[in-house]
Amino acid sequence: xEEIKLFAPATIANVSCGFDVLGLCxxxxxxxxxxxxTTTKGVTISKIxxxxxxxxxxxxxxxxxxxxxLKQLDINTGFDIQIIxxxxxxxxxxxxxxxxxxxxxxxxxxxxxxxSIHELxxxxxxxxxxxxxxxxxxxxxxxxxxxxTLVRSYDPLDIIKINxxxxxxxxxxxxxxxxxxxDARSVLKQKISLKETVIQLGxxxxxxxxxxxxxxxxxxxxxxxEIVEPYRSxxxxxxxxxxxxxxxxxxxxxxxxxxGPSVFALSxxxxxxxxxGEAMSKVYQNTTIDFDVHVSKINSTGxxxx
Amino acid sequence: xEEIKLFAPATIANVSCGFDVLGLCxxxxxxxxxxxxTTTKGVTISKIxxxxxxxxxxxxxxxxxxxxxLKQLDINTGFDIQIIxxxxxxxxxxxxxxxxxxxxxxxxxxxxxxxSIHELxxxxxxxxxxxxxxxxxxxxxxxxxxxxTLVRSYDPLDIIKINxxxxxxxxxxxxxxxxxxxDARSVLKQKISLKETVIQLGxxxxxxxxxxxxxxxxxxxxxxxEIVEPYRSxxxxxxxxxxxxxxxxxxxxxxxxxxGPSVFALSxxxxxxxxxGEAMSKVYQNTTIDFDVHVSKINSTGxxxx
Numbered sequence: 001x002e003e004i005k006l007f008a009p010a011t012i013a014n015v016s017c018g019f020d021v022l023g024l025c026x027x028x029x030x031x032x033x034x035x036x037x038t039t040t041k042g043v044t045i046s047k048i049x050x051x052x053x054x055x056x057x058x059x060x061x062x063x064x065x066x067x068x069x070l071k072q073l074d075i076n077t078g079f080d081i082q083i084i085x086x087x088x089x090x091x092x093x094x095x096x097x098x099x100x101x102x103x104x105x106x107x108x109x110x111x112x113x114x115x116s117i118h119e120l121x122x123x124x125x126x127x128x129x130x131x132x133x134x135x136x137x138x139x140x141x142x143x144x145x146x147x148x149t150l151v152r153s154y155d156p157l158d159i160i161k162i163n164x165x166x167x168x169x170x171x172x173x174x175x176x177x178x179x180x181x182x183d184a185r186s187v188l189k190q191k192i193s194l195k196e197t198v199i200q201l202g203x204x205x206x207x208x209x210x211x212x213x214x215x216x217x218x219x220x221x222x223x224x225x226e227i228v229e230p231y232r233s234x235x236x237x238x239x240x241x242x243x244x245x246x247x248x249x250x251x252x253x254x255x256x257x258x259x260g261p262s263v264f265a266l267s268x269x270x271x272x273x274x275x276x277g278e279a280m281s282k283v284y285q286n287t288t289i290d291f292d293v294h295v296s297k298i299n300s301t302g303x304x305x306x
Numbered sequence: 307x308e309e310i311k312l313f314a315p316a317t318i319a320n321v322s323c324g325f326d327v328l329g330l331c332x333x334x335x336x337x338x339x340x341x342x343x344t345t346t347k348g349v350t351i352s353k354i355x356x357x358x359x360x361x362x363x364x365x366x367x368x369x370x371x372x373x374x375x376l377k378q379l380d381i382n383t384g385f386d387i388q389i390i391x392x393x394x395x396x397x398x399x400x401x402x403x404x405x406x407x408x409x410x411x412x413x414x415x416x417x418x419x420x421x422s423i424h425e426l427x428x429x430x431x432x433x434x435x436x437x438x439x440x441x442x443x444x445x446x447x448x449x450x451x452x453x454x455t456l457v458r459s460y461d462p463l464d465i466i467k468i469n470x471x472x473x474x475x476x477x478x479x480x481x482x483x484x485x486x487x488x489d490a491r492s493v494l495k496q497k498i499s500l501k502e503t504v505i506q507l508g509x510x511x512x513x514x515x516x517x518x519x520x521x522x523x524x525x526x527x528x529x530x531x532e533i534v535e536p537y538r539s540x541x542x543x544x545x546x547x548x549x550x551x552x553x554x555x556x557x558x559x560x561x562x563x564x565x566g567p568s569v570f571a572l573s574x575x576x577x578x579x580x581x582x583g584e585a586m587s588k589v590y591q592n593t594t595i596d597f598d599v600h601v602s603k604i605n606s607t608g609x610x611x612x
Contacts, residue, residue, distance in 0.1 A: 018507065018511070019503075019504065019507065020504040020507070021504060021507045021508045021511055022511070150508065150511045150512065150515060151508055152508045152509065152511060152512035152515075152524075152527065152528060153505070153508055153509070153512075153527070158512070158527060160511070160512060160515050160524065162515060163518075188500060189500065190499060190500050191497040191498065191499060191500070192497065192498050192499075192500060192503050193496060193497060193498070194494060194495070194496050194497070194498060194533070197325075197498050197503050197506065197533065198325065198326040198327060199459070200503065200507065201324065201325065201326070201327045201506065201507065201510050202327045202456065202457055202458045202459055203458065203459070204507050204510060204511055205324070205327055205328070205456045205458060205466070205468075205510055205511075205514050206456065206458035206459075206464070206466060208511050208514045208515060208518075209456060209458075209466050209468060209514060209518070212469075212514075212515070212518040212519075213518075218458075218466065221458065221459070221464060222458060227500070227503065
């Protein structure tokens with residue numbers, strides 16, 4: 001195989017009560033990537049369509065992730081990457097993670113899969129480090145593994161794939177305002193009360209139980225974030241209204257996608273997820289804020305060959 | 307039915323990373339209770355063998371729990387309770403919870419089960435309130451439901467039963483020193499860093515995943531308490547040594563049972579659990595501290611009729 005075409009999915013990190021540990025993978029939102037073997041050692045990025053991103057591999061998340069992988073091998077082959085960028089950087093649905101995950105997945109396939117998916121996660125995390133300063137895994141893990149993932153630990157890295165209930169759909173609305181990851185971090189409280197921690201533990205435990213037992217009511221009751229949403233949501237215009245209308249038309253629950261500004265809802269079944277998208281859209285239609293809305297099944301496989 | 311004989315099990319609250327939310331039920335450690343219908347309204351406690359506990363129902367956890375249940379009914383029957391108290395109060399394995407859970411379970415049976423198990427948990431919590439000042443559920447829930455339980459929320463009360471892996475055994479060692487629940491609370495930090503909270507969330511998520519998927523390695527990796535054990539363990543002599551020897555002979559992990567002083571270990575299979583008990587015992591044999599040791603399968607049903 002000399003060339004591979006991929007769908008590199010968008011992802012939702014945090015998932016309400018799972019701050020910094022949970023993530024999930026979307027199915028119909030993502031980038032297209034073409035990766036081709038070349039005869040020159042190293043990585044080139046010959047084309048990026050859709051976003052003004054750097055072609056220099058050392059300054060591009062896909063390039064950095066690819067280089068982290070190739071550093072582990074003694075080979076003379078190189079790789080060229082082309083990206084059709086459908087995910088907007090800064091949207092909070094894992095734009096950098098999609099590119100990093102797609103690059104390492106594709107190169108690994110073209111090389112006959114010398115690395116495990118868990119090793120690929122570590123390479124892709126190097127791309128995240130370039131993008132945000134932190135080698136976090138809560139977007140690259142679901143992008144590569146699919147479904148819901150838990151970062152049990154960073155030291156050592158320990159990623160667990162959680163069961164995905166069959167009828168679970170995500171709706172994501174992206175109000176096109178800019179929130180820098182650094183700003184989204186700075187509004188967080190650095191000290192949490194023991195009581196708030198216990199509430200968060202209860203809800204995370206409930207959500208994970210609900211995912212395994214496919215108990216949609218329990219998932220719904222557990223989608224409550226005690227420690228981050230109250231502060232970060234202030235940065236997102238109309239957040240409270242979006243949450244209210246989504247719940248009103250049947251969403252199981254809502255949350256901030258990653259560090260925002262995208263807001264997600266989870267629903268049982270595609271029809272409710274679409275209705276939720278329409279209700280959320282109406283909120284921003286009454287403002288001057290542009291927005292995108294996506295409705296997607298949870299993608300249980302991650303990056304796909306197309 | 308005029309009389310019922312019960313086994314009221316001991317329980318382990320917190321279970322390492324599940325501070326204030328997780329609990330599990332033991333199978334071979336517990337009290338025996340006999341509950342009998344009487345013709346006089348109200349509750350009497352005619353006998354307690356094994357411990358010097360008050361017979362006045364208003365001052366006894368079993369009595370208070372029973373009275374909370376009867377308050378909901380308009381009946382002329384009363385109940386007499388007799389207890390063979392095998393669980394030592396102050397041991398940290400749910401002595402008060404066993405009595406409260408047994409009392410409400412037995413009376414409910416004699417009345418033809420007018421209440422659900424979840425309602426019984428609320429009555430039993432009134433007993434806990436008498437014992438410790440707080441109506442906590444992390445011992446009474448596993449005592450009544452069996453297996454592993456999660457307190458997802460107190461407001462409203464929402465208790466989830468978690469899957470119990472078939473080969474999971476608990477070893478509990480009770481060094482006979484006194485730690486008051488109030489002291490065990492006062493050593494806790496009231497503010498937790500965001501970083502510590504995230505580590506705890508990762509481990510709780512990992513433990514719950516491991517329980518559902520019966521992944522003993524994952525359970526083992528997740529049995530780490532970031533927020534309570536470092537402080538509370540200081541109150542338990544030889545804690546670090548007990549933990550080390552347990553792990554050395556094959557325990558999946560260890561933790562403080564409830565607010566201590568009992569220390570528990572979880573193991574895969576009865577043989578390892580017994581070896582862990584012997585290793586833990588040797589630690590206290592080299593001291594002047596008296597101790598009890600228990601090895602038990604996880605009890606998946608809770609209070610039992612005998």
